Amino acid sequence: MADTALRVSAASSADKRSGLQKLMQRKSTIAFLMTLPLIVLIFTLVAYPAGYALYLAMLNKAMTKFVWFKNFDFLFSRDTFWMVVWQSCLFAISAVVFKAFIGFVVAHLVNNIPGKKQRKWRGMLLVPWVIPAAMSTLSWLWLFDSSYSAFNWLLEPLGIGPIPWLGETGWARFCVILVNVWIGAPFFMIMYLAALKSVPEQLHEAAEIDGASWWQRIWYINLPMMRNIIAITALFSTILTFANFDIVRVLTRGDPLNTTHLFATWAFRLGIESGDIPLGAAVSLFMVPILAVGATIILRDINKRGSEV
Amino acid sequence: MTARKVTRRFVAKTAAASSALVAAPFVRGAFAAGKLSIGFWDHWVPGANKAVEAASKAWAEKEKVDLSIDFITSQGNKLIITAAAESQAKSGHDILAFGSWDPARYSDQLVPVDDIMAPLIKANGEASAITQYLGKIGGKWLGVPGTPGAQFKGPCSRIDLLKEHAGIDIQALYPAGGPPKADSWTLDAFLKAAGACHKAGVPFAIGLGTTADSVDTCGAIFQSFGAAVVNAKGEITVKSDKVKQALEYWKQLVAFLPPDAPSYDDATNNRAFVAGKTALIMNPPSAWAVARRDQPKIAEQTWHHGMAAGPAGRYGPFTTPFWGIWNFSKNQPAAKSLLTALSQAPAIEEMVKASAGYDIPAFANLTTMKVWAEEGPPKGTLYHYPNPFNHQILSIAAAPAPHKIAVQIYRHGLETQMVVRYAIRGEPMDRVLGWAASELEGYMRT
Structure with a gap:
């Protein structure tokens, strides 16, 4: 009897071992284990802070009481908040459109430069994107500065100015968008250039034989072939541009009259500088659902096109 | 920990x-x-x-x-x-x-x-x-x-430029080693001097942004008119006659300030001073210290002194x-x-x-240590900097409002924003005061 019991126990432990072995041999288990460090990292650096920000956004000003969505309710009743929403949209959309346009044009120009020279141009054109934004923006600040503005110095002999680059709403908005375009356009350029390289040369040759013009080749060959890259780049850049902080912070700090504030700088003003952390958290979270919906639509469209191909 | x-x-x-x-x-x-x-x-x-x-x-x-x-x-x-x-x-x-x-x-x-x-x-x-x-x-x-x-963020002036363009001998008003003789140094005199220096191409470099230097200066002038946007009890008092008087004064002063004043940060005024492009800034002696190193001739003509007096007193910004x-x-x-x-x-x-x-x-x-009497050049430039004769009331913008409201008035630069709206953008007084009252209601949330 005891012998039988022993055998049953040995068999069950052997079963367990083999079960564990089987589990470990499964591809999905190995894949999970290999991605585990990344999952932990994402949880620690993305999910936890996002969850904590959501928690903060639901506290009262003194952070002593849970008030659910009252902070959002309060924000929606403030004119300044809607001004920040409008400015963020203006900033992000216009900056992305200009970056995409400039990137597209420059990518085509660079693509037409032969061999070695192309590498040099590529490297040089990437410089604005490679320099830390806070540092390059500081240089721009000096270019716009009232005492030392190089732009005003150049315009003076022409009888123009002095222009209050950062002191007047229109000019200040122009300046922050300009700096963002200057920094971000090289990223578009390099992405579009990579996409252009993957367009088969035979298509262009065939089109040329058929008498297609330069514009028709771009419109009917390059654009459709680059569509996915254009969509992904635009999506990526839109998200980053909406979340921009450093350019506005260094150049204008949201002045004049809060007319250059973006979500991030406004959240900083409310949360860190003015001591209303829950309201600051609410501002910073406002765009998340809107961007998430936008991202889902664009990514679904890309997947759809991928499966069509 | x-x-x-x-x-x-x-x-x-x-x-x-x-x-x-x-x-x-x-x-x-x-x-x-x-x-x-x-x-x-x-x-x-x-x-x-x-x-x-x-x-x-x-x-x-x-x-x-x-x-x-x-x-x-x-x-x-x-x-x-x-x-x-x-x-x-x-x-x-x-x-x-x-x-x-x-x-x-x-x-x-x-x-x-x-x-x-x-x-x-x-x-x-x-x-x-x-x-x-x-x-x-x-x-x-x-x-x-x-x-x-x-620090006291009072006027830091150019002796030569004030004398030449505004006819003010600032060292006589604030003599080194002695008490101020500055009864004539009022906000009206300040305004006239600002106008004269503006005409001469060296405008007072006073900012109207939302950083501390701008906010402190604006606050001191508001207080010199007895204007408080929120009183000590936490009541909104922005629609008072004193606030209106302060805004009217600012409207006159703004006409003589640089056009990019609304974008000033705490370094813009220093840069203007060191570049020799202004006759007066509101600043502690950091601009003078930089000039002493980089532009000694400008430093030699620098004098730190008290704030001009308004109808409600002489208020000097202090942090x-x-x-x-x-x-x-x-x-x-x-x-x-x-x-x-x-x-x-x-x-x-x-x-x-x-x-x-x-x-x-x-x-x-x-506040009467030797260092302020001896620092230079010019010797005595800092003599009146620490307010040794209690000649002025040291103040901070947004005081005497309860702190949790005051800090928001200060950090958002509410008073400078009111000035920009009224004096630069030309918005009607009632609209500016209404906007400020609405902002203040928001600051009061708990």
């Missing part, structure tokens, strides 16, 4: 230890010795950190405390961010340098320091009213006024930092002992010397 729950017993123990501290100097013992960390403000003036560092190290050596010192810059709001992070984490330095509004902001996380302040006030004289407003919350001192960084002790500090008796050592008159004098007169102690008996 881990968070420590504040229990009744803990408070009683801390109170007992604090009482012992008042009665006798800090005595190294099993409870009091150990580690201590402090985050000081990283001074603008090169070499100014040395005095506070030396005093701290001397104290640590004497008391055998393992002291670690960090100098944290306020550039990019790093000090504000550090305080916010430590407050959230309930962990970090034992003592931190706090900005003017922070004792109120972190009032439930800072250890009361009345036991330190009472003997310091006895020895060094009363703290100025504005220091009391900022540091004494609910009747308790929540921070010791920190000398490094305490002061505080050294506060977090309630999660594990070594509060040692922290109090260090702050006591740093606030003795000889230690403070060393700090003022090291900052070349930039720092102004908050205590009444310490």
Whole structure:
């Protein structure tokens, strides 16, 4: 009897071992284990802070009481908040459109430069994107500065100015968008250039034989072939541009009259500088659902096109 | 550092230890010795950190405390961010340098320091009213006024340009070594001088942005008219006649300021001064210190003096930092002992010397040190900088509003925004006041 019991126990432990072995041999288990460090990292650096920000956004000003969505309710009743929403949209959309346009044009120009020279141009054109934004923006600040503005110095002999680059709403908005375009356009350029390289040369040759013009080749060959890259780049850049902080912070700090504030700088003003952390958290979270919906639509469209191909 | 729950017993123990501290100097013992960390403000003036560092190290050596010192810059709001992070984490330095509004902001996380302040006030004289407003919350001192960084942001003028274009001999109004003879130095005279200098191409470089220099200047002029947007009781008083008078004055003044005044930050005015493009800025002696190094001829023509008087008095913008002790500090008796050592008159004098007169102690008996009389060139340029004759009322924008509202008025630059809307954008007075009232209602949310 005891012998039988022993055998049953040995068999069950052997079963367990083999079960564990089987589990470990499964591809999905190995894949999970290999991605585990990344999952932990994402949880620690993305999910936890996002969850904590959501928690903060639901506290009262003194952070002593849970008030659910009252902070959002309060924000929606403030004119300044809607001004920040409008400015963020203006900033992000216009900056992305200009970056995409400039990137597209420059990518085509660079693509037409032969061999070695192309590498040099590529490297040089990437410089604005490679320099830390806070540092390059500081240089721009000096270019716009009232005492030392190089732009005003150049315009003076022409009888123009002095222009209050950062002191007047229109000019200040122009300046922050300009700096963002200057920094971000090289990223578009390099992405579009990579996409252009993957367009088969035979298509262009065939089109040329058929008498297609330069514009028709771009419109009917390059654009459709680059569509996915254009969509992904635009999506990526839109998200980053909406979340921009450093350019506005260094150049204008949201002045004049809060007319250059973006979500991030406004959240900083409310949360860190003015001591209303829950309201600051609410501002910073406002765009998340809107961007998430936008991202889902664009990514679904890309997947759809991928499966069509 | 881990968070420590504040229990009744803990408070009683801390109170007992604090009482012992008042009665006798800090005595190294099993409870009091150990580690201590402090985050000081990283001074603008090169070499100014040395005095506070030396005093701290001397104290640590004497008391055998393992002291670690960090100098944290306020550039990019790093000090504000550090305080916010430590407050959230309930962990970090034992003592931190706090900005003017922070004792109120972190009032439930800072250890009361009345036991330190009472003997310091006895020895060094009363703290100025504005220091009391900022540091004494609910009747308790929540921070010791920190000398490094305490500054008067009054006029810093060009002697030659004011004389040549506005006909004002500023040295005669504020003579070195003597009391001010500045009865004629009123806001009307200030306005006329601004107009003359503007005409001559060297306008007063006064900003209307949302950073401290702009906000402080705007606040002082509002106070000179008796204009408060929120009163001490927390009632919105923005639609008063005095506020309207202040805005009308600003409308005249703005016509003589640089067109990009709304975008000024705290460095723009300094740059204009050092570049020789202005006859007057509102600033502590940092612009002069830079000019002394880079543009000696401009420095030689620089004079620091009092603010112009308005109908309600002569208000001069003043800001002061505080050294506060977090309630999660594990070594509060040692922290109090260090702050006591740093606030003795000889230690403070060393700090003022090291900052070349930039720092102004908050205590009444310490505003007549030799350093201000001797610094130059020109000799005596800083003589009136620490307000030695109490010629003006030191103030901060948004006072006397309750702190939690005042800090938002200050940080959002509400008053400068009102000026820009009314005087530059040309919005009607009623609309500007209505907008400000709406913003203030928002600041009052709890």
